[in-house]
Amino acid sequence: MPLAKKIGLTVVVLAVAAGGAGWVLSAPAKLDDATLAEIKPGDAERGRRIFFAGGCASCHAKPKAEGDERFKLGGGVELKTAFGTFVAPNISQDKQDGIGAWSVGDLANAMMAGVSPTGQHLYPAFPYTSYARMKPADIADLHAFLKTLPAVAGKAPDHRLGFPFNIRRGLGLWKLLYLDRKPVVDFPAGAPETVEAGRYLVEGPGHCGECHTPRDSTGGLKKPEWLAGAVAAEGSGVVPNITPGQGGIGNWSAGDIAGYLETGFTPEFDTVGGAMVDVQKNMAELTPEDRAAIAAYLKAVPAHPNGYPAKKPATN
Structure with a gap:
């Protein structure tokens, strides 16, 4: 085989291998079974503290909401960044438009691993790189508290991101660099x-x-x-x-x-x-x-x- 063809074939093989490795490394990774096994039913009263410590209302309630309006988590707040516009989703107890159908494990995977119940990477505008350091018991308490809050109908608009930031799979490689549960x-x-x-x-x-x-x-x-x-x-x-x-x-x-x-x-x-x-x-x-x-x-x-x-x- 001519040298040029050998070099070309080698480049193709290496490119395919690199692409395959990247695909494997970028796969969404949920929490391991041992971590999920730690999660027991939570306490809503303790979860109220975690709700405020985590600033849930700041992004997921309407801007300048006061009183009980702060517990209506229909989303929609926009964060305009150099990467595009991120829109906070509905995290109310609406089972269609919010997270009312999420289990405590679903919430833990979203907050600690940045992975949705459907197995997609979540964008780190949702600060899971910090929430990853949380105790599973606190996630369970938060889940219990969220269950006491009202359902709000209506899905928030989609994020508005250009290429390549609209390719979620790439977040798997980003997580390898920045998602760390150590203090x-x-x-x-x-x-x-x-x-x-x-x-x-x-x-x-x-x-x-x-x-x-x-x-x-x-x-x-x-x-x-x-x-x-x-x-x-x-x-x-x-x-x-x-x-x-x-x-x-x-x-x-x-x-x-x-x-x-x-x-x-x-x-x-x-x-x-x-x-x-x-x-x-x-x-x-x-x-x-x-x-x-x-x-x-x-x-x-x-x-x-x-x-x-x-x-x-x-x-x-």
Whole structure:
């Protein structure tokens, strides 16, 4: 066989092999049987805490919803990003349009593995890269609480994404890089229990790093700059640095942080604004012990300088 043909055949074989490997590696992977076996029937009262810690209403209820309207989870909120527009789905108890027919295992697979009941990859606009660190028991409690909420008819619109971001299969390779259930901050042995509790709330259900950490070109979090602040996913604003580093909240006491989460007032008596309004509203529903734990964690994380470009000085 001529050399040129041999080289051509080799290239084809390698391309087919690479494509096959990519197809296998990108397959949606659900939780293993051992993890699913840990999931027992949940408690709705405990699940209410997880509902607010996870910020479910912030994306899945109508914008600026108040009171009982925050529990109507019909979806529809749009997140406009460089990758396209993501639309929060209906997660109400409607069995046709929402997730009323989902089992607790279905919810666990969505939140911890980013896989739908039909076996499709979910887009990480749904912050499963953080929820993956949650305890299965907390997922069960959340499932029990969601079962107490009303059904809302009507499917949310589809995401509006261009090529190649509309190819869900590619998310399997993305997950290999960014879906990790290990804690982000590795504290030394003997760290205070309050700090450990705060780590769970911030890194898991609270998913604070999803907004407060810079992202790379593929949308993955830059964990070496954890909580250093970032360019906002929408618009040209920034999400602040919440580490003790320069530009962060190092001059805030733990009491200042806990108080801000409860009341929305900074130590300078400024008020919460922007997307943080909804977050603070959720944090106010947690226990004082939870807010104290979050504060203790934020005082203990590594300090980083601001993770977003410095603002250009105004020109006349």
